[in-house]
Amino acid sequence: MTETAPATPSASAVALVDALRAFASEERVLLALDFDGTLAPFVDRPKAARMLPQAKEALDRLEALPNTWVAYISGRPLSSLEIVTEADPDALLIGSHGVEIRFGRDGVSLDLSIDEQETLQKLGDVLGALVSSTEGTRLETKPVGYGVHYxxxxxxxxxxxxxxxxxxxxxxxxxLTIRDGKDIIEFSVRGANKGDGIERLREYTKATAVLFAGDDVTDEDGFAVLRPGAGDVGIKVGEGETAAQFRLADETAVATMLSLLADARQSSTA
Structure with a gap:
């Protein structure tokens, strides 16, 4: 009988573990995480999405640690993100690709101008007509625009x-600001991106290091503002070209990574 030798971790896996250990030892850390396709599998009913139990358990542990912040940053409207993350009143949330911000109990008003309101109305009319005439599509209403799902x-x-x-x-x-994501094309009357959201979060938490994980092309704006040489960690989930330093296969791999990070952060803050 031939024995199979134990698998040797790849160089990239070893590098990621080393980066997570270094991140866990930073004084003040921020985890900024995309939701759909990163923490939660995609589902047919967007509001039914929930993060994997292992990921939720790890994030609950991390949030309870000193000088450790967890934020969710998504293309979803803030109202939808609040539901799927099951966020408490103190949660840090970035919705609509950075347009909507909720830092704990304090929100940020959109204050759309008259021109923006009129453009938004017309945009809804033409995209609504398109979706109504095309079977298999769905129109998602967002605070400053619309998304066509296909x-x-x-x-x-x-x-x-x-x-x-x-x-x-x-x-x-x-x-219009246009974003082409996974099976969705979005049009907005006001521009902002996930990179803007991460920078606002960094400023708010005064984090000395940021970890950002995401799966979509719109997450590349987030990876672009990270500072790997200063302790930041970027993780691309799934396939596709990316500016992130590291890659994980899917939501299950992200959940495992978060569990390892929670263990390391608990040890470093004990």
Whole structure:
């Protein structure tokens, strides 16, 4: 009988573990985490999404530690993010790609101008008409824009919907902020991104190091503002080109990583 030798950890896995240990020993740390596709699997009903139990247990432990902050940063509207994260009143939340901010019990008003309100109304009309005439699509209303979902369509059908959505939005304004995500195309009347949100969180918490994990192309804005040489850690979840230093396969791998990080942070703050 031939014995199989134990698998040797890859160089990238070893480097990630070393980075997590160093991060855990920082004085003040912030974990800024995307939700869908990072902590929670994608589901057909967005408001039914919940993070994996192992991830929630690890984050609960981390939040209880001194000088340790956990924040959720998502393209979801803040109202939806509050539901799926099961956030308490003191949670740090960044919704709508950085447009909406909730630092504990203090929110940030959007204060849309009259022009922005009128553009938003017209945008909803044209995109609503597109979705109504295209089976397999869904319109998501966001605080400063709309998202056209097409996950139920095939690749070619999806491309046609994206092209039609671009054309419809262009008929309203040429100054919209456009984001092309996983099976969704979003149009907003006000620009902000996850990188902006991370910088606001860093300033608010006065973190000496930030860990950001995300799976979507819109998360690249977040990775772009990280400072790896100063202790920050960026983790891309899943496939695709990325500016992040490290990569994990899926939500289960993220949950395992968070458990390891919670253990290391508990040891360093004991």
């Amino acid at each position: 996950r139920l369509l095939g690749e070619e059908e999806g491309k046609k919907v994206v092209e039609a959505a671009y054309a419809a939005a262009a008929s309203v304004s040429d100054k």
